[in-house]
Amino acid sequence: MPVGITVNTLSVLCGGLLGGILGKWVPDKLKASLPTIFGFAAISMGIIKVMDTRNLTIVILSLIVGAVIGELLSIDAYLEKLAVYIITKIQKTDEPNGNTDILVMAILAFCISGTAIFGALNEGFVGDSSILLSKSVLDFSTALIFSSIIGISVAFISIPQFIFLMLVYLSAEFIAPIMTPDVLGNFLAIGGIITIMIGAHMAKISKVKAANVIPAILVVLLLSLI
Numbered sequence: 001m002p003v004g005i006t007v008n009t010l011s012v013l014c015g016g017l018l019g020g021i022l023g024k025w026v027p028d029k030l031k032a033s034l035p036t037i038f039g040f041a042a043i044s045m046g047i048i049k050v051m052d053t054r055n056l057t058i059v060i061l062s063l064i065v066g067a068v069i070g071e072l073l074s075i076d077a078y079l080e081k082l083a084v085y086i087i088t089k090i091q092k093t094d095e096p097n098g099n100t101d102i103l104v105m106a107i108l109a110f111c112i113s114g115t116a117i118f119g120a121l122n123e124g125f126v127g128d129s130s131i132l133l134s135k136s137v138l139d140f141s142t143a144l145i146f147s148s149i150i151g152i153s154v155a156f157i158s159i160p161q162f163i164f165l166m167l168v169y170l171s172a173e174f175i176a177p178i179m180t181p182d183v184l185g186n187f188l189a190i191g192g193i194i195t196i197m198i199g200a201h202m203a204k205i206s207k208v209k210a211a212n213v214i215p216a217i218l219v220v221l222l223l224s225l226i
Contacts, residue, residue, distance in 0.1 A: 002169050004129025004136075005120060009162040011136035012110050015143030016155025023148030034145045039203025041138055042109065042195050049114050049192025054185035058223050062190055066216025076211040079104045090153040099150035106146050106154055108198050108210055110139055111161045114191020117217070120165040124172025125179075132165075183224040190220045 019026070053059050070076075083103035110116065119131035147154035179187075194217075197210035 002120075002123055002129075002166065004123045004132030005162065005165045005169055007129070008110075008116075008119070008132045008136045008139060008165070009158045011140040012143045012161060013155050013158040015140040016147040016152060016158065019144035019147030020152030020155060023151070026145070026148040031145060031149050034141070036203045038109075038138065038142045038145070039199040039201070039205070042113070042199030042202060044199075045115055046192040046195030046197075046199060049118070049188045049195065051189075052185045052192070053189035054182040055224070056189075059186050059189045059193070059220060062186070062216045062220035062223055063193060063213065066190075066219045067213050069215040069219070070209075070212030073215070074212075075214055076104070076209040079107055079211050083107065086153045086156055087150070090151075090156055102146055102150050103153065103157075104211065105198065105202055106142070106157055107160070108194075109142060109202070110157050111164050112194070112211075112214060113198055114188065114193075114195040116161075116165060117168055117191055118188060120168035121172050121175065124169040125176055178221070178225060183221065186220050186224045187217070190216050 050059075080100050083100040087099055087103060115131060115135050119129075119135055122131055123129050143154050143157075194210055194213055197206075197208050197213065200206040201208060201210060
């Protein structure tokens, strides 16, 4: 039973719904400051995971190759289109009013951060849901604040989040045999770097497109095995 995945997606759903309903009562100064705090929290989590690396050369090479692949595929552009679709359909508007950037950040933070992917894998490996349960606290708060800014559409990220994390969870059985300590350490490091990039964007330190680095997750597995 994927308890961690279920709780994590429910935290996004509930936080998004609550923020969308109560958004007008959330003080503007909290809407401005809390995303930055969440960003630094994500950066801290990412730094801890980067320290798990077993081969920094492979991690850096994977990051570069993955970024090249992601830029060529324009992954960020596809996520922006998804964000526009969600906002226009859910909130019944023809103009997303510049909110797509926040929604893309939310999709990355909830679905594709290093903590999300490793949390789902860890639950699949050994049934340990503690990582995703801890992540749920941050995700609930983030979803609440983001939805108070851009509307209830944030809550619907829980649907692709559940689907993606369940796919990762179910793949754990097949991935487990190749997850040696070296492979796992490098994998966690790449996930940590992506989490740092998401956090830096959230904290308004950088506008780097973390989505375009997603292929590095697969590249680091391949290079680590080789």
